[in-house]
Amino acid sequence: MKKRFWIAIPIMAFGLGWPLLAQENPTEPQPQHAQAQAQPAVSAPDVKSPGTPQLDAADLEAWLDGYMSGALEQGDVAGAVVSVVKDGRPLFAKGYGYRDVASKLPMDAAQTLVRIGSTSKLFTWTAVMQLVEQGKLDLDADVNTYLDFTIPERDGGPVTMNDLMTHRGGFEEGLKEILITDPAKFITTEKYLKDHMRPRIFPVGKVPAYSNYGTALAGYIVERLSGEPFDDYIERHILGPLHMERSTFRQPLPEKFQDNVSLGYMSASQPPQAFEMITSAPAGSMSATADDMANFMIAHLQQGRFGDARILKAETARLMYQPSAPHEPGFTTMAHGFFSGPINGKRLIGHGGDTIWFHTDMNLIPEEGVGFFVSFNSRGKNEAVYGMRERFVEGFMDRYFPDKGNEPLPPAIQSAQADAQALAGKYRSSRRIDTAFLKLIYTLQQSTVIANEDGTISFASEPGTKYRETAPGMWRDPNSEGALHVSTVDGQLTITNSKNPVSDMQRVPLAESAGLNSFILFGSIAVILLALVAWPLSWWCRRLYGQTLGLTGRDLVAYRLSRLLMVGDMIYLLGWYMALQPLFQMQFDGFGTALDPLLFTLQAGALVPLIGVGVGLWNAWLTVRSDRHVMAKAGSVLFAAALCGVAWVAFIGGLMSFTLEY
Structure with a gap:
């Protein structure tokens, strides 16, 4: 398996972009899974090849104990939590390493809260779909009709909720006051949205550009249409029904959780960092335990049902999981806020998440009734966490749902050599800042496409991977599911990566x-x-x-x-x-x-x-x-x-x- 680009990065994925068994504290309330266990989901028959390990708690623990013990030590990462669900039940949950290195306090899947970054967006999009279900919100309506301020106009028509859910509102990236560590300086999402309105640098609906601002807008609309503060709404309509009693969007963190939240680290060998407060809160401010995230996964794997509770009607949930953005066949796309794409022949829906210090991934395999969640509390040595998280996902899929093998690619088309030469050059991400001083960073750091002598293309950052043009504009990696699609959008040569539906690479003019x-x-x-x-x-x-x-x-x-x-x-x-x-x-x-x-x-x-x-x-x-x-x-x-x-x-x-x- 090749690298998945839909684990967001940059700086902040809310994406930008992977031991010790903790004892439960009997004095704290435990997550309630009993209702979820009462009505297991119906999943596809588990057809495995003879050498494929059985996905059960014993095998998971044996595999993860080995992986995590080595990965945390080698990567200089303080700790991690994991939870896995299957057939409507929690299957496995465990903490590894420390939530507080100096005090040797262990990570605990049931008790330790971690910052899940952009994985928080799935709660916001679930709330949006609840309002759609109630007839209060139209996914295709101009979002200005729901706001008490106006999104600036640009060509291409009004911005809709669908555009926000697919990151196609055309917004420029923004960093000012996106993260605050001093509670006295914290500002509300409303103030952030109004004070730091992002310019629209692309026509609506045309160019994907991952936007925390756009998701924060959606959360503010939830607040306005429901008549409830966003934090209250999420607690009443999602966290409460799912018995997620140790999870919250609230910032600063409520006092009752402060003794059990994991500290965040640059690396385990360095001092802990201050608690990160995200001003675009609906885009990435949630703190949660791995056990609570298991309940959220179960609900979505059961099309909105959790025991006797239901956060979405089945038809609404099915709509939510359907692709909602244009895409090439076999490419990862957006499904009403979920990333949706193939890995090892299975369709995964989910979302990654990064704050500065915490790094998270949550994936569901709907046809198998399986979901898995992981969160690390450190960047690690040389940003090792990104490789650790990637290998965790790859390892899980390769172990329990191995690839049956890729079909041989057809030969390169005749024009491949000339097309490769035409593609060679510098490219920049559509997720960028164009109108302020931080444009300098995007000007000095760009991706380089290289035309190889054999008519393939490579990225300078990944010289070992070669893409072959098998059809006009379609370049595929013979050794993985990876592919690139080349098109011209508004006169700009554009490369879309099959694993990244939230930003394109655009050819940079010489200047x-x-x-x-x-x-x-x-x-x-x-x-x-x-x-x-x-x-x-x-x-x-x-x-x-x-x-x-x-x-x-x-x-x-x-x-x-x-x-x-x-x-x-x-x-x-x-x-x-x-x-x-x-x-x-x-x-x-x-x-x-x-x-x-x-x-x-x-x-x-x-x-x-x-x-x-x-x-x-x-x-x-x-x-x-x-x-x-x-x-x-x-x-x-x-x-x-x-x-x-x-x-x-x-x-x-x-x-x-x-x-x-x-």
């Missing part, structure tokens, strides 16, 4: 290419630093040998101004480096209003590189026209190019976007 702009930026910095080092050295040498600079009037003014503006450019770039520190240090609570004064100063400071362009060109023009030495003339041209380079990258990278929203 915004990472290769070109990295060369310009770092080349300009090198030239400016060289000039600034040479400036005092040349002064010292002239003084030592009793020589003069030999410049007067405007030549001297241009020379000195060009050097001063080089100093100004370096201070300007250093200021932006400081503004980006929350990203480099994984401290996203630094992207808040406290950063605004620095951003405002830097935006005003854009005059420095702009003036530098004029002065640098003026100095070069004067020098080239003079009778100075050829090296002085070449240097002045090079220095002018460096000053122009800084201004160019600042413009292309969004540093001259005069907005405090990002």
